[in-house]
Every structure is written in structure tokens, then in C-alpha cells.
Amino acid sequence: MKRNRTANNSEFRQLLKQAFAINQRPLPWAKALAAGVSSGLPVLIGVWLGQLQYGLIAGLGGLAFLYMFNEPYALRSKKIFFAALGLAFSAGLGVLLSQQPFLAAAAVGVIGALAVFIFGAYQFTGPSAIFFVLVFLINNNMADNPALFLLNAFLVFLGGMLSWLMAMWAYPFKPHAAETKAVKQEYAELAALAESAGSAEFYAMRQRTWSALKSAETDLGYASAKWTRSNRLVQLNLLHLQAKAVYAEIIKLGDRYSAVSKETADNLRLIASSVEASGKKSFAAAPRLQTETGDALTESTRKAYDILSGQRDKRTRDTELTAEPFKAVFTGSFNKHSMVFFAAIRFGIVLAFAALIAYFLPINPSYWVPLSAAAVMSGATILSTFNRSIQRSAGTIVGIVVAAIILSFQPDGLSIALIIFALTTLTELAIVLNYAVAAFFITPNALMIAESTSQIGDLSYFASARIVDVLIGSAIGLLGVLLIGRRRASSLIPQHSAKTLRSQQRFMSLLFSPYSPDLEAQPIELKKMRTNLTNLKLVLDTTQGELPQRPENLELLQQVFFAAEQLGFLLENAAQKDRLALSPVQLGQLYLFFEMMANTMEGKWPFAEHVIPEIPGFPEIEQELAALQETVRMSRREPDLPQQDEALE
Incomplete structure (x- = not known):
């Protein structure tokens, strides 16, 4: 008993340490200053026009800038515009329902749920619903x-459009900065992967390189728009597609513990260092690649260099990558087994409940209760939610005291504009360090906007009332997340794992069928396989933040996912090549192989090693099937693997 208590105390201290750890990251000065201008300039214009209240409302639209990250301008343009539109809608609806507390509580829940769902479905980074x-x-x-309500909505939208201009001003000078950086990074990782081939570090490097390839694919997919099309973007698309071909050749060698020549690694590093320069008019062709024998990896590397140096036709539009269609994204996330859908519903219900609780409490204004609940629930996992509750409470207490002191001096309009500029800038600088530090500035900033035109009589009462609001809201948010499906992600692992494996079996059977392949069915099954892999990844990532944690078991399950993901990549690669058909017996073996693993992951069957059929011309697929089988076997050694029929807590 004493040992358990000691272990629990140790875990709690570790959680506190994580909550207040300072991240060692570079400070985003340019973004922070731009965010300050986006929020402070509308207030300054309002002061100049003698309409401070309108300026404060318009300054809320400046929050749209905080949804900007290092992403392609095509995506950035859409994100900031729709964020401004969403903020304007939220403002107008808030005014319209100002005399309807019960409808307002329901509306804020719907707004929060929609924002969480959209950000989760598209896997956008950022502040989500807050x-x-x-x-x-x-x-x-x-x-x-x-x-x-229309006036307030219009003012917020105007502020949002200022944010859009601040986010897009550099486009004429560096139109493809994010995409170029992503392509450069993937070739740098390919060089490191080539150097690690045949060594014990190869598997870890393979995962890192694959992550860089996926990141580049996402950026290039989002970069596509009519107004962003250019020869440079086509070149970057071609370079990325060739990077995937180089990756496929490297893993063929590395998985056989064969070393890759030093010349290949040097050539890949040369390509990486030349990606940014190749986009400039002054670019001079880099030194030729070092001479090697003409094996498949060498030829793939040479093709990448030819694309880089402009020796291939860059005007081919067939290479354009596109993001997944709007309908497909929402269809994949809008179902009862989706973690995104569940998280959105939970967020909306708890937020609406917090708003109702605040209405019946003897506090005015009451919005700090639901706002604190929303801030706490913005954590992606249970663990991050717990951290957010600690950070929010500690940081906000300090922030409220600071705000109360500032407001007690009753600053004039110009001072308010400058203070909002400073607080917003400091928030963006602090958010990369720790959320608790950022809360020092988020709280007084929000209070400056909401309370600067009102009179504060009793300073101590004002501060204590806001602190109580924050503590109540944080508690509601934390309890809501802990009580509603805190082990849901774990319970979904078996189901999503089996579903993913079975979708891979169907796609592979179509590829290697001896009968007339259904060419129309292949894209459908490919899409299902991709969707299932995405959903499984989300479930595993969410499980990592659940309490109690099972790091050893989760690491093994992550290896199962990586093997399945790599198999999916190799199958997509095989779909672009000529293939020999498998015999009916081999297809039957393939079916039993996947069904055995799927049932093993579901806990229905004990693990039993199954024969892997020969895949003519694709030994790398055979290797990945063997790796997948081994990771499934290893994952079943853990006695606490969640079962599909586990009751939700």
C-alpha cells in the first residue's frame, strides 16, 4: 500500500514537472509582432475615430492571425479567411443571443464542437476552438x-481581414517558402537514412525520414491553388515524388542490412542544400553528382538532381499534388467510431454545461467559467488536459492580478491600444515556452478588451471573483474530460487495427488478382486504406496521453502501425508498376495471413505465425509483411493490451 502511494506521489510530481517545464524553442519574434499589430491596430484606429468600443470589438478579429503557422500560402489564405469569418459569426451570434442565456449556452457548445471537429478532421495545429x-x-x-449583431460581426470581420493581410504580405517575395523548406528537409533526412543503412540506427532513421516525407506531402498538397500554380511548385512536386522513389530504394537495401555507398548519401545532401537556391533566378547548376554504378538507387538520385537542375520538363501539370477533398475529410471523421467526432461532442457538451453553471452562479460577468473550461479542454489528450488545468489556473491567477492593477489606473484609449499590442505580442512569444507563462498575458489581454470601458470599484473583489471563475471553469473542464470516455482511445485500438489490416488485404488482393482487376475498385480501396491508417494513428496518439499510461505497450503498438503504414506505402508504389498476378492459392494464403493478424489484434485468436506468400518482383513487400507479422507478435506479449469489448469508462 505504501509502495503504491509512493508511486502515485512520484507520478504526480512528474506531471507537475511536465506542466511547468519550459520548452527550449526559438522565439517567433516576427509572428509575435505581427500578431500584436493585428490586435492593437484596430483599437488604435477606433481611438483615432473616437470609437474605442468599436475598436475593441474589431480588435477581436485580430485573433484570426493566431491561426497562422509556417504553412503554404494557399492554405494560410483559406485558414485565416475562414477563421475571420468564424470569429465574425461567433461575435454576431453572441450579440444576438445576449438576452437568451439558455440558447447562448447551447450555441457556445455548438460553436466549440464545430471548431474542434474541423481542426481535428483536418489535423490542423493551432488554438482550435478557444x-x-x-x-x-x-x-x-x-x-x-x-x-x-450585424455591426459587431462586421467589425470583427474587418479586424480579421487585417489579420489576413498581415499573414499574406510576404507572399510576393517568398511564395513557396514552406514547401521549399519541407522538400529540403526530406532530402536531408534521406541522406541521413542512406548513411544509417545496414546499421542499428536504420529503423529509427527510417521512421524519422518517413515523417519528413509525410510532412512534405501534406504541405505540397495544401499548396495547390489556381493562384499559386507555377513552374517552381511543379518542380517541388516532382522533387517530392522522386524523394519517395529514392526512399523506396534505400529501404530495400537497408532492410537487408546492406550499406548504401557514401557517394549516394553525399549526392542526396548536395540536392538538399541546393533546393532553396534552385528556386532563384541567379541559381547556377551545382556540381555534377559523383560517379557511381548505375543501380536503381543511383538512377533515382540522378533523376532527382535532373529535376533540381531543370533538365526535366517542369511544366507537366500531371504531377500536381492536391489535398484530400472536403467531403472525403468529413466523411472519414463523421462516424461513431471516430475520435475526432467523439472529442468534438464531448467538448460541446461540457462547454454548454459550464455556460449553464455560470448562468446560475452569483457572478457577473460569467463568461470566465466556460472560457476556462474551453481552455482546459483544448489539450489534445487527457494528460495534456490535466497539464492545461494546472497551467491555466496558475497562469491566470497571476494574469488576473496584473489585469486588475492595470485597469485600476483607468487607462485611456491610446494606452489601451498599446497595452493590447504588448500583451498579444508577449502571448505569442510565451506560448512556445509554456502555456502557464502565456496565460500571464492572455488573461489581462482578454480582460482589457472586455472590461476597459467599465469602472472597477473594489480591486480585491474583482480579482478574487475572476480567480474563482477560473478555478470553477478549469475544474468543470477537467472533470468533463476525465469522466466522459477517458479510456475510449485505448478501447478503440483493437477495432481500428483490425479494420486497417483488412483494408490492406483487400487493396493488395486487387493489385495482385489473376482475374480481371477491377480498376475502378482500386482507388476506392486505396482511399479506405489511407483513411483507416489515419484513424488508427489518431487513436494511438490519443492513447499516449491517457491516464494511466502504458509506455511499453504503446511503443509496441506504434511499431505495428509503422509497419502497416510502410506496407501501405509499398502497395501504393507497386500500384504504379507492372505486376505479376498471384495464384488463387497465394491469394488464399494472403487472406489468411491478414485475417490471422486482424483477429489477433482484436484478441479473438492467439498469435500463430502464418506463411507469407511469394510476391514476384516485390521482395520489399514480402519483407514488410514479415516485419508486420513480427510487430503483431511482439505486441501480443503485453498482457494489458486493450480488448475490443472493453467497457468504456
Whole structure:
């Protein structure tokens, strides 16, 4: 008993240490200053026009800038525009429902759920629902006349458009900066992977390189738009497709413990260092690649260099990569087994509940309760939610005291604009260090916008009331996440694992069928395989943040996923080549192989090694099937693997 108590205390201390750890990351000065301008300039314009209140409302639109990250301009343009539109809608609806507390509680829940769902479905990084909820709640509490909902919405949208301009101003000078950086990174990782071939580090490097390839694929897919099309973008697309071909050749050698020549690694590093320069008019062809024998890996590397140096036709539009269609993204996430859908519903329900609780509490204004609940629930996992609750409470207490002191001096309009500029800038700088530090500035910033036009009589009462609001809201958010499906992700692992394996079996059977292959069915099965892999990855990532944690078991399950993901890549690669058909007996062996693993992951069958049929012309697929079988075998050694019929807590 004493040992368990000691272990629990040790875990709690570790969680506290994680919550207040300072991240060692470079500070984003340019983004921070631009964010300050986006929020402070509308307020300054309002002061200049003698309409401070309108300036404060328009400044809320500046929050749209905080949804900007290092991403292609085509995606950035859409994200900031729709963020501005969403903030304007939230503001208008908040004013419209200012006299309807029960409808307002339901509306804020819907707004939060929609934002969480959209960000989760597209796997966007960023603040998700928090600022839409903030804008709704501030307008809902500040408004006196519901008839002004269109005016408030318009003012917020104007502020959002300023954010759009701040986010897009550099496009004419560096139109493909994010995509270029991603392609450069993937070739640098390929060089490191080539150097590690045949060594004990190869598997870890393979995972890192694959992550870089996926990141580049995502960026290039989102970079596609009519106004961004250029020869440079086509060249980057071609370079990425060739990077995947180089990767396929390297893993053929590395998985057989064969070393890759030093010349190949040097050539890949030369390509990586020349990617940025090749996009400039002054680019001079880099030195020729070092001479090697003409094996498949060498030829793939040479093709990449030819694309880089402009020796291939860069005007081919067939190479354009595109992001997954809007309908496909939502269809994949909108079902009862989706973690994204579940997280959105939970967020909306808890947020609406917090808003109702705040309405019945003797506090005014009451929006700090649901806002704190939303901030706490913005953590991606249970563990990060727990950290957020600690960070939010500690940081906000300090922030409220700071805000109360500032507001007690009753600053004038110009001072308010400058303070909002400074606080927003400091928030963006602090957020990369620790959320608790950022809360020092987020809280007074929100209070400056909401309370700067009102009189604060009792300073101590004002501060203590806001602190109580934050503690109540943080507790509601934390309890909601802990009580509603805290082990849901773990319970879904067997089902999603089996579903992914069976989708791979169907796609592989279509590829190697001796009968007339159904060419129309192949894209459908390919899409299903990709969707299942994405959903499985999301479930595993969410499970990593659940409490209690099982790091050893999760590491083995991550290896199962990586093997399945690599198999999917090799199958897609095989679909582009000529293939020999498998015999009916081999197809039967293939079916039993996948079904055995699927049932093993579901816990229905004990693991039993099964024969892997020969895949003519694709020994790398045979190797990956063997690796997949081995990772499934290893994962079943852990006695606490979640079962499909495990009851949700």
C-alpha cells in the first residue's frame, strides 16, 4: 500500500514537472509582432475615430492571425479567411443571443464542437476552438442591444481581414517558402537514412525520414491553388515524388542490412542544400553528382538532381499534388467510431454545461467559467488536459492580478491600444515556452478588451471573483474530460487495427488478382486504406496521453502501425508498376495471413505465425509483411493490451 502511494506521489510530481517545464524553442519574434499589430491596430484606429468600443470589438478579429503557422500560402489564405469569418459569426451570434442565456449556452457548445471537429478532421495545429468561444462569450456579455449583431460581426470581420493581410504580405517575395523548406528537409533526412543503412540506427532513421516525407506531402498538397500554380511548385512536386522513389530504394537495401555507398548519401545532401537556391533566378547548376554504378538507387538520385537542375520538363501539370477533398475529410471523421467526432461532442457538451453553471452562479460577468473550461479542454489528450488545468489556473491567477492593477489606473484609449499590442505580442512569444507563462498575458489581454470601458470599484473583489471563475471553469473542464470516455482511445485500438489490416488485404488482393482487376475498385480501396491508417494513428496518439499510461505497450503498438503504414506505402508504389498476378492459392494464403493478424489484434485468436506468400518482383513487400507479422507478435506479449469489448469508462 505504501509502495503504491509512493508511486502515485512520484507520478504526480512528474506531471507537475511536465506542466511547468519550459520548452527550449526559438522565439517567433516576427509572428509575435505581427500578431500584436493585428490586435492593437484596430483599437488604435477606433481611438483615432473616437470609437474605442468599436475598436475593441474589431480588435477581436485580430485573433484570426493566431491561426497562422509556417504553412503554404494557399492554405494560410483559406485558414485565416475562414477563421475571420468564424470569429465574425461567433461575435454576431453572441450579440444576438445576449438576452437568451439558455440558447447562448447551447450555441457556445455548438460553436466549440464545430471548431474542434474541423481542426481535428483536418489535423490542423493551432488554438482550435478557444478564440471562437472567447469572441462569442465576450460579445454575449458585453452586448446591450441584440439588434446590433450585424455591426459587431462586421467589425470583427474587418479586424480579421487585417489579420489576413498581415499573414499574406510576404507572399510576393517568398511564395513557396514552406514547401521549399519541407522538400529540403526530406532530402536531408534521406541522406541521413542512406548513411544509417545496414546499421542499428536504420529503423529509427527510417521512421524519422518517413515523417519528413509525410510532412512534405501534406504541405505540397495544401499548396495547390489556381493562384499559386507555377513552374517552381511543379518542380517541388516532382522533387517530392522522386524523394519517395529514392526512399523506396534505400529501404530495400537497408532492410537487408546492406550499406548504401557514401557517394549516394553525399549526392542526396548536395540536392538538399541546393533546393532553396534552385528556386532563384541567379541559381547556377551545382556540381555534377559523383560517379557511381548505375543501380536503381543511383538512377533515382540522378533523376532527382535532373529535376533540381531543370533538365526535366517542369511544366507537366500531371504531377500536381492536391489535398484530400472536403467531403472525403468529413466523411472519414463523421462516424461513431471516430475520435475526432467523439472529442468534438464531448467538448460541446461540457462547454454548454459550464455556460449553464455560470448562468446560475452569483457572478457577473460569467463568461470566465466556460472560457476556462474551453481552455482546459483544448489539450489534445487527457494528460495534456490535466497539464492545461494546472497551467491555466496558475497562469491566470497571476494574469488576473496584473489585469486588475492595470485597469485600476483607468487607462485611456491610446494606452489601451498599446497595452493590447504588448500583451498579444508577449502571448505569442510565451506560448512556445509554456502555456502557464502565456496565460500571464492572455488573461489581462482578454480582460482589457472586455472590461476597459467599465469602472472597477473594489480591486480585491474583482480579482478574487475572476480567480474563482477560473478555478470553477478549469475544474468543470477537467472533470468533463476525465469522466466522459477517458479510456475510449485505448478501447478503440483493437477495432481500428483490425479494420486497417483488412483494408490492406483487400487493396493488395486487387493489385495482385489473376482475374480481371477491377480498376475502378482500386482507388476506392486505396482511399479506405489511407483513411483507416489515419484513424488508427489518431487513436494511438490519443492513447499516449491517457491516464494511466502504458509506455511499453504503446511503443509496441506504434511499431505495428509503422509497419502497416510502410506496407501501405509499398502497395501504393507497386500500384504504379507492372505486376505479376498471384495464384488463387497465394491469394488464399494472403487472406489468411491478414485475417490471422486482424483477429489477433482484436484478441479473438492467439498469435500463430502464418506463411507469407511469394510476391514476384516485390521482395520489399514480402519483407514488410514479415516485419508486420513480427510487430503483431511482439505486441501480443503485453498482457494489458486493450480488448475490443472493453467497457468504456
